Amino acid sequence: MTQPLLTLKDLSIAYRVGDQDTIAVEGASFDVQPGSIVGLVGESGCGKTTLARSLTRVLAGNARIAGGEAIFDGRDIMALSERAMNGLRWREIAFIPQSAMNSLDPVYTVGTQLAEVLIRRGGLGRSAARTRAEELFEWVGIETNRLGDYPHQFSGGMRQRVAIALALALDPKLIIADEPVTALDVIVQRQILDQLRELKERLGISVILVTHDISVVAYVCDRVVVMYAGRVVETGPMAATLTAPAHPYTMGLRNAFPDLASAAGELTPIEGAPPDLASPPPGCRFAPRCPFAEARCRTDVPGLDIYDGDHLAACHRIAEAETLRARAVASETWEAPA
Amino acid sequence: MKDGHDQDPPLVRLDAAELHFPVGGVVAQLQGRATVVKAVDGVTFELRRGESVGLLGESGCGKTSTGRMLVRLDKATGGRVEFDGEDVSGLTGDALKRFRSRVQLIFQNPFEALNPRFTIRDVLAEPLENARIPRAEHEERILRAMALVKLGDAGQFMDRYPHQLSGGQLQRIVMARALILEPEFVVADEPVSMLDVSVRAGVLNVFRDVRAQQGITAIYISHDLALVRYVCERTIVMYLGRIVEDGPTEDIVANPLHPYTQALVAAVPVPHPDQSHAPLPIGRGAPDPRNPPSGCTFRDRCPRAFDRCAVEAPGPTYVQNRIVHCHLHEPKT
Structure with missing residues (x-):
C-alpha cells in the first residue's frame, strides 16, 4: 500500500460546556490514501462534523484537541502553528461546507x-x-x-x-466536504457526486465526505468510516463494509435504509437514541441499543480490531459477525434490545 | 385515476388548480415589470377515500404549494380544490372550522412545529380545546393518540417539554397531534427529512400503519422516491408546477414513462456497492420558475424533446394504468 496522505492516530476533541469537558470525538484512528474518497458516516451528534472541521483547525471557540495527532503529508496538523496552518488551508486542504x-x-x-x-x-x-x-x-x-x-x-x-x-x-491534495449534497435534490445530488468522482480520477484528489447517507457512500466512496457517539465503530473498504458489516450499528443502519433497487421490504428502526455525550454509558456506547449486547459490552470498551484485512470493527463479538449479520436481517431482532 | 369502477365520489378533487404568486415590488408593478410565479399551474387529480398518494418532485416543483392548497393554508388563485364535494376556497365560519378538524397537516420540522413552552399534554390538548371536545374526554383521547404513534409509556412524556424529547419522539408527538381529532385526510410534508436514519424508519412505520388502520386518506410530500414508495401505493410526479406522471408507485419505480421521471428514478442512490454510474438522461441546469420554457416546461432538459414540445404543452395521456403528460406517449393520429 502507498503512503497514506492523512493518518489519524487516536484523535480526541473535547468541548468545554460549563465547567465540564464533553468528549465529542474519542480516539479516532484511520487513514486516507491519495486519490481516494473516504465516507465519514454517522448520525447527528456522532462527532463526524467536529472531526472533519478539526482537520482544517476551524473549530468552535470552546473546542480543543484533547489528544492524538493527524499526520498530513508528514506534518501533524494539530501541532502546527496558526501561521503554518494558514499556509496549508486552500493550498493543501480545502473545505466544502454543507451550505455553500x-x-x-x-x-x-x-x-x-x-x-x-x-x-x-x-x-x-x-x-x-x-x-x-x-x-x-x-x-x-x-x-x-x-x-x-x-x-x-x-x-x-x-x-x-x-x-x-x-x-x-x-x-489541494485533500478536500473535506461536510454533507455537500444533503440539501440538494436527487438529480443535482447525483451530478455533484459524479463531479467529485471525476475530480478524484482526473486530478488524484482525496476527499473526506461527511454524510449520514449510506447510499451516497455506496455511490462514490472507496472506503468508509462509521462513527457512533464520538467513536469510530467500523472502518473498511466500502463494498466489504456495506455488504458484510461487522458492527451491529452498521448492520442496523442498513436495515433502516430504503432501497429502490430491491423489492419493497420492511424498514427496521434502531430503537432508542444515541447517548448524551456529557454522560456516556461505560463500555460500548451502542450497547444500550444493541440487540446482541452481552454483560461485557456494558462494562468494557471494545477496541478497533481486525475483522478481515483492512476492515476493522470495535465490537466484542466481532468473531461472530457472520452469525450476527444473519440475525440482524430479521426485524424481530431489533424490537426489544437484550 | 381512470379505474373503471370508482363508484364512490372522490374525497379530494383538484381541477386545474392554480396557485400563482406575484413577484416584484410596487415599483416593478408600476413599471409593468412584475411577473407571476406559477407555483402550481393547472393541477388535476382525485383522491379516493383511504388512498395514500405521494407527491414527488424537486424543490420548487410546486408539491408543497399543492399541499398548502389542499389544507387551505393557501387559497387557489384559479381552478377548483374540493374536499368531500365542497369547494375548499369558499369555506368560512363553522364550515371552515369543521374542515380544519377533518383535514390535518404534518410539518417537516418537528423541532419547530411544537410550542416550546407547552408540555406534551398541552400540545395535544390544544386541538381538543379548539374543537370544543369536553374536558373530561381529553385525558383518554391524549392517551389513545399517543398509543397510536407508539409512544407507549405515555405517562413518561406527558409533563415534559419538547426540548426534552428526541427528534423521533417529537415527530411522533407531531403526528399524534394531527391524529387526535381523527381526521379523514392528512397531508404530510417531508415528515422525516429532519430525522436521523436510525429513527426515521420507526416514524415511517407509524405513519404507514396508522394510516392503513384508520383508513385515513393521505398525501405524502417528498423529493425521495424511496420513502414515497415505502408509504404510498400511488405517486404523482410534479415538475415546475405541473403533473408529469401519475400512477401506481411500483409501476413508476419499475418502468417510469415520462423522461423526467426516468431521470428521477435513475438518480436515486441505492445503499449497496453494485449500482450504475451511467450519466443521467437529463440536461443540466435548474429551471427558473419565473421564466419557464414554452410548451412542455421540461423540454430544455429533456433528452428526447422534439419540435412539438416547444410549441404545445402536453395534455394528459392515459397509458395502461397511468396518466402521462408527454408528447412521446400521445397516440399517433
Whole structure:
C-alpha cells in the first residue's frame, strides 16, 4: 500500500460546556490514501462534523484537541502553528461546507471571490487568475460567463458547484466536504457526486465526505468510516463494509435504509437514541441499543480490531459477525434490545 | 385515476388548480415589470377515500404549494380544490372550522412545529380545546393518540417539554397531534427529512400503519422516491408546477414513462456497492420558475424533446394504468 496522505492516530476533541469537558470525538484512528474518497458516516451528534472541521483547525471557540495527532503529508496538523496552518488551508486542504451560501460572500461576484483566493492565497497575477477561474468553472460544469454573477443568482446546486470550484482553486491534495449534497435534490445530488468522482480520477484528489447517507457512500466512496457517539465503530473498504458489516450499528443502519433497487421490504428502526455525550454509558456506547449486547459490552470498551484485512470493527463479538449479520436481517431482532 | 369502477365520489378533487404568486415590488408593478410565479399551474387529480398518494418532485416543483392548497393554508388563485364535494376556497365560519378538524397537516420540522413552552399534554390538548371536545374526554383521547404513534409509556412524556424529547419522539408527538381529532385526510410534508436514519424508519412505520388502520386518506410530500414508495401505493410526479406522471408507485419505480421521471428514478442512490454510474438522461441546469420554457416546461432538459414540445404543452395521456403528460406517449393520429 502507498503512503497514506492523512493518518489519524487516536484523535480526541473535547468541548468545554460549563465547567465540564464533553468528549465529542474519542480516539479516532484511520487513514486516507491519495486519490481516494473516504465516507465519514454517522448520525447527528456522532462527532463526524467536529472531526472533519478539526482537520482544517476551524473549530468552535470552546473546542480543543484533547489528544492524538493527524499526520498530513508528514506534518501533524494539530501541532502546527496558526501561521503554518494558514499556509496549508486552500493550498493543501480545502473545505466544502454543507451550505455553500455560508461560504460565499453575497456582496461580491463569484468571479471576484475566486480571484481573491487565487491572487491573495495563490500568488497569481490578475490575468492568470482570470484564466484559472475560467478553467475551474469549466471543470465543475458552469458556463464561464457566469463568473460575473452574484451568489444569489445561482441555484442551490450551482452554488455547491461554485463552492467546489473554490475548494479546487489552489490544487489541494485533500478536500473535506461536510454533507455537500444533503440539501440538494436527487438529480443535482447525483451530478455533484459524479463531479467529485471525476475530480478524484482526473486530478488524484482525496476527499473526506461527511454524510449520514449510506447510499451516497455506496455511490462514490472507496472506503468508509462509521462513527457512533464520538467513536469510530467500523472502518473498511466500502463494498466489504456495506455488504458484510461487522458492527451491529452498521448492520442496523442498513436495515433502516430504503432501497429502490430491491423489492419493497420492511424498514427496521434502531430503537432508542444515541447517548448524551456529557454522560456516556461505560463500555460500548451502542450497547444500550444493541440487540446482541452481552454483560461485557456494558462494562468494557471494545477496541478497533481486525475483522478481515483492512476492515476493522470495535465490537466484542466481532468473531461472530457472520452469525450476527444473519440475525440482524430479521426485524424481530431489533424490537426489544437484550 | 381512470379505474373503471370508482363508484364512490372522490374525497379530494383538484381541477386545474392554480396557485400563482406575484413577484416584484410596487415599483416593478408600476413599471409593468412584475411577473407571476406559477407555483402550481393547472393541477388535476382525485383522491379516493383511504388512498395514500405521494407527491414527488424537486424543490420548487410546486408539491408543497399543492399541499398548502389542499389544507387551505393557501387559497387557489384559479381552478377548483374540493374536499368531500365542497369547494375548499369558499369555506368560512363553522364550515371552515369543521374542515380544519377533518383535514390535518404534518410539518417537516418537528423541532419547530411544537410550542416550546407547552408540555406534551398541552400540545395535544390544544386541538381538543379548539374543537370544543369536553374536558373530561381529553385525558383518554391524549392517551389513545399517543398509543397510536407508539409512544407507549405515555405517562413518561406527558409533563415534559419538547426540548426534552428526541427528534423521533417529537415527530411522533407531531403526528399524534394531527391524529387526535381523527381526521379523514392528512397531508404530510417531508415528515422525516429532519430525522436521523436510525429513527426515521420507526416514524415511517407509524405513519404507514396508522394510516392503513384508520383508513385515513393521505398525501405524502417528498423529493425521495424511496420513502414515497415505502408509504404510498400511488405517486404523482410534479415538475415546475405541473403533473408529469401519475400512477401506481411500483409501476413508476419499475418502468417510469415520462423522461423526467426516468431521470428521477435513475438518480436515486441505492445503499449497496453494485449500482450504475451511467450519466443521467437529463440536461443540466435548474429551471427558473419565473421564466419557464414554452410548451412542455421540461423540454430544455429533456433528452428526447422534439419540435412539438416547444410549441404545445402536453395534455394528459392515459397509458395502461397511468396518466402521462408527454408528447412521446400521445397516440399517433
